[in-house]
Amino acid sequence: MTDIKNNWRRLDSREVYRNPWVRVREDQVIRPDGNPGIYGVVEFKMGLGIVALDEADHVWLLGQYRYPVDAISWEIINGTVEPGETALESAQRELSEEAGLAATEWTDLGRFHPSAGITNEVAQLYLARGLSQHAADPEATEEFVPRRVPFSEALAMIDRGEILDSYSIVALLKVDRLRRGR
Amino acid sequence: MTDIKNNWRRLDSREVYRNPWVRVREDQVIRPDGNPGIYGVVEFKMGLGIVALDEADHVWLLGQYRYPVDAISWEIINGTVEPGETALESAQRELSEEAGLAATEWTDLGRFHPSAGITNEVAQLYLARGLSQHAADPEATEEFVPRRVPFSEALAMIDRGEILDSYSIVALLKVDRLRRGR
Numbered sequence: 001m002t003d004i005k006n007n008w009r010r011l012d013s014r015e016v017y018r019n020p021w022v023r024v025r026e027d028q029v030i031r032p033d034g035n036p037g038i039y040g041v042v043e044f045k046m047g048l049g050i051v052a053l054d055e056a057d058h059v060w061l062l063g064q065y066r067y068p069v070d071a072i073s074w075e076i077i078n079g080t081v082e083p084g085e086t087a088l089e090s091a092q093r094e095l096s097e098e099a100g101l102a103a104t105e106w107t108d109l110g111r112f113h114p115s116a117g118i119t120n121e122v123a124q125l126y127l128a129r130g131l132s133q134h135a136a137d138p139e140a141t142e143e144f145v146p147r148r149v150p151f152s153e154a155l156a157m158i159d160r161g162e163i164l165d166s167y168s169i170v171a172l173l174k175v176d177r178l179r180r181g182r
Numbered sequence: 183m184t185d186i187k188n189n190w191r192r193l194d195s196r197e198v199y200r201n202p203w204v205r206v207r208e209d210q211v212i213r214p215d216g217n218p219g220i221y222g223v224v225e226f227k228m229g230l231g232i233v234a235l236d237e238a239d240h241v242w243l244l245g246q247y248r249y250p251v252d253a254i255s256w257e258i259i260n261g262t263v264e265p266g267e268t269a270l271e272s273a274q275r276e277l278s279e280e281a282g283l284a285a286t287e288w289t290d291l292g293r294f295h296p297s298a299g300i301t302n303e304v305a306q307l308y309l310a311r312g313l314s315q316h317a318a319d320p321e322a323t324e325e326f327v328p329r330r331v332p333f334s335e336a337l338a339m340i341d342r343g344e345i346l347d348s349y350s351i352v353a354l355l356k357v358d359r360l361r362r363g364r
Contacts, residue, residue, distance in 0.1 A: 004254045004327050006247045016199045017206050019222045022300055024199050024206050029249075032325050040201045041250045042224050044300060065188045066298040067211075068223045072186045073298055114296040114348045115303055116248040116255055118204055118226060143214050145186050158356075159364060166296045166348040173355035174340075180362075182341060 007032035008039075016040070040118070046081040047114070047123040048091050049167035051175050052101055054131045059154045059172070060099050061163075063145040074147070074157065075165040076172065087124045095128055096135075099146065104130030109174045114166050125171040127178070151175075189214035190221075198222070222300070228263040229296070229305040230273050231349035233357050234283055236313045241336045241354070242281050243345075245327040256329070256339060257347040258354065269306045277310055278317075281328060286312030291356045296348050307353040309360070333357075 009030040017024040023043040031037045052060040059076070066073040079094035081087050088106060095101050109125035149157070154172050157163045163172070191212040199206040205225040213219045234242040241258070248255040261276035263269050270288060277283050291307035331339070336354050339345045345354070 004245045004247060006252075007325075008247065008249050017208075017222065019208070019220060022222050022224070024224075026199070026201065032247075038201060039249050040199065040204050042204070042206075042300070044297075063186045065186060065190065065214075066295070067188075067190050067221050068300060068302045069295050069298045069304065070188070070302075071295075071298075073295070075298075110343045111346060112348055112351055113248070113251050113253075113255070113346045115226075115301060116251045116253075116257075116347050117229075118224070118250060118303075119297060119301070120250045120252075121297055122251065143189075155359075155364070159359070161292045164293060164295045165298050166294055166352060169294055169352050170348060170355075173352075173359070176359070177337075177341070177355070182337075 021045075042119040044080075044119060044121045046087065047121060047167065048079050048081060048087065048094060049123060049125045049171045050077040050091050050095055050128050051109070051126070051171045052077055052095060052099060052103065052128045052131060053151060053175070054148070057151050058148045059151050060101070061147045061149060061154065061168075062098060063147060064143055071164070073165050074163050074168070076168045078167050081124070088126070091124075091126050091128070098144065100133055100135035101128075101131050102134050103128035107178075109171055112166075112170055123167055123170075125167065125174065127171075127175055193218075203227075224301040224303075226262075226301060226303045228269065229303060229349065230261050230263060230269065230276060231305055231307045231353045232259040232273050232277055233291070233307075233309045233353045234259055234277060234281060234285065234313060235309060235311050235333060235357070236330070239333050240330045241333050242283070243329045243331060243336065243350075244280060245329060246325055253346070255347050256345050256350070258350045260349050263306070270308070273306075273308050273310070280326065282315055282317035283310075283313050284316050285310035289360075291353055294348075294352055305349055305352075307349070307356065309353075309357055
């Protein structure tokens with residue numbers, strides 16, 4: 001593979017915004033072309049996406065209004081890795097909290113960078129199988145509407161543009177490839 | 183489909199950071215549970231990703247160091263929609279600028295939201311075929327290293343975790359589905 005190097009140099013860095021979920025910093029840099037410039041970087045916690053697939057070949061989706069994009073979004077179970085937890089522990093917690101489910105089989109679907117030009121966000125994806133419901137079916141709340149759909153219907157929702165969230169598309173299409181034997 | 187509403191209310195909004203590529207605002211909101219809170223939203227231009235597939239079934243990748251994630255990244259041709267351009271015009275411009283290519287066939291692969299919990303980013307994806315080189319092969323620069331790989335190898339790079347960029351994974355796996363007849 002061709003050799004590619006980091007030709008950016010960071011001279012200085014200052015925090016320009018912070019809230020409990022996100023931190024924005026502006027770095028003073030020397031760009032690869034040798035000229036000085038700035039780079040604004042948005043920092044997040046590590047993200048998680050979980051394809052919860054049951055014995056009837058149905059997958060769990062949660063519908064919610066996503067404020068930043070001003071749209072209703074159907075998504076796989078997702079969340080963030082909290083301090084003191086491994087990614088897998090966080091995934092088990094989110095599966096329990098958001099869908100009332102536990103899983104006996106976890107398959108690592110790898111990581112990806114949702115928006116590598118601006119954010120440092122890294123998303124870790126899992127396939128969870130061997131599901132059991134340890135709580136009542138999750139009720140629709142003011143934030144989430146749960147929905148169980150056949151796996152093939154989740155793929156059709158991607159094809160029809162009804163699933164637009166990157167975590168959901170990447171994870172479901174990776175599971176599709178795994179199931180086809182790639 | 184279950185009815186989901188926007189139960190967030192925006193009371194106020196202020197800009198907390200801006201540079202030429204990104205704007206960050208903090209909104210004062212009433213959350214769906216009725217409690218007051220804030221929402222920090224990162225605003226971008228619309229993004230673009232282009233799978234450039236030639237007659238020999240090879241796809242163009244560009245290797246670059248991505249500063250925010252501090253990693254070498256292999257990506258399809260990408261860019262942003264600039265003011266005064268349609269998404270397709272921007273895609274044609276980026277294909278020309280980044281790979282020295284023109285295309286006669288453009289297939290709309292749909293949109294997605296790379297990071298819908300924090301950013302308003304919308305990415306538009308295309309498949310470009312009927313390629314012709316209108317400039318010399320692009321040279322490796324300090325920023326980009328171009329590489330032409332068989333389509334099957336691009337998929338294998340996703341499977342092996344060597345392509346981590348959301349635009350590239352979503353677009354290439356969507357093209358894979360199209361080629362399999364879904």
